[in-house]
Amino acid sequence: MQRFGTLSFGHYGPLGGGRELSAADSMLQAIDLAQGMDELGVNGAYFRVHHFARQQASPMPLLAAIAARTRHLEVGTGVVDMRYESPLHLAEEAAAVDLISGGRLALGVSRGSPETVVRGYEAFGYTGSEDPRGADIARAHFERFLQAVEGEGIAEPDASSPFGGGASGQQRIEPYSPGLRSRIWWGAGNSDSAAWAGRRGVNLMSSTLLTEDRGIPFDELQAQQIETFRAAWREAGHPGKPRTSVSRSIFPITTAEDELYFGGRQDGDGVGYIDGMLSTFGKTYAGTPDKLVEQLQRDAAIRSADTLMLTIPSQLGVEFNLRLVSxxxxxxxPSLGWEPTRS
Incomplete structure (x- = not known):
């Protein structure tokens, strides 16, 4: 494990006891937490993206704010739902954040997670899908997005325009960030989508569930997915070594408060249906640090991936989460091979 960071679901709303976390609270606390993690040498802060829900829906302003307040921290998403995105607009925003951050954007994109509404992407104007989950829209948007990120010409210049500056040939999207293409990730939910990502030459994000069941433990299934991805990358002839990440719910218990929240939360893998698909769910790890080290060293997918994303209970505030991450x-x-990133 070369890197680790946090994956925030960004929930806000009523907390009980008359308390409420507002959308503004959620974003401002995310910035404060990211600053604290940057000082600790943690590698990244990543955010889930959901529409029609009390969570982060438009992450680029938040990522830009974090990038401007940190020095080393990678900022990213896990994942942007491409069904909802204007691919060229997303390419512009992603390039801007990548430039502001000095090349620290890790943009995870995919078809997205199950929604709280029915075919919500159609309300955003993206209709005509022949797939009940809109996967065809997501893939089409992703291909157009990659064209823009790669600097391909998109539109003809207007020779009569006073603003053209004598431009000729197809014009690319601006701003353009030359290294951004290597920092695009695909959130793959199974081995087939992982192989597709490998052939397409983008990095791999794998979550705490996979939409398949082969009768083996989740970590082994996920490790097989990672190897499928890497094999497809090699067979496609892409240069270099792609990055891979996995997400886990891991809670070190070091105080009585930790025990109150997470004691007894240790559980095993699960199998069930999500979005109509048979899925395997990863376990929650909760325990003393020495116990966690012993368990995580046996996790085949953590051993295989280069980046680990810790899902954090962001509703519990900056101080609590910073202590958890610390x-x-x-x-x-350190027992998993990690070293802090500091100047």
Whole structure:
């Protein structure tokens, strides 16, 4: 494990006892937490993206704000739902964040997760899907997005325009960030989509569930997915070595408060249906740091991936989450091969 960071679901709303976390609270606390993690040498802060829900829906302003307040931290998404995106607009915003951050954007995109509404992407104007989950729209938008990110010409210049500056040939989207293409990730939910990502030459994000069941433990299934991805990358002849990440719910218990929240939360893998598909769910890890080290060293997917994303209970606030991340960084991560990033 070369890197680790946090994956925030960004929930806001009522907390109970008359307390409420507003959308503004959620974003401002995310910025404060990211600053604290940057000082600890943690590698990244990544955010889930959901529409029609009390979560992050438009992550680019948040990522830009974090990038401007940190020095080393990778900022990213896990994942942007391409069914909802204008691919050229997303390419513009992604390039801007990548330039502001000095090349620290890790943009995870995919078809997205199950929604709280029916075919919500149609309300955004993206209709005509022949797939009940809109996967064809997501793939088409992704291909157009990659064209723009790669600097391909998109539109003909207007020779009569006073603003053209004598341009000729197809014009690319601006701004353009030369290294951004290597920092695009695809969130793959199964081995087939992982192989597709490998052939397409983008990095791999794998979550805490896979939409398949082969009768083996989740970590082994996920490790097989990673190897399928890497094999497809090699067979396609792409240069270099792609990055791979996995997400886990991991809670080091070092205080009585941790025990109150997470004691007894240890569970095993699960199999069930999500979005109509048979799926395998990864376990939750909760325990003392020495116990976590022993368990995580046996996790086949964590051993295989270069980046680990910790899902964090962002509703519990900056101080609590920073202590949780700090405990992992100090007592667990070094035993998995991690070293802090500092100047």
């Amino acid at each position: 405990a992992f960084a100090e007592h667990v991560a």
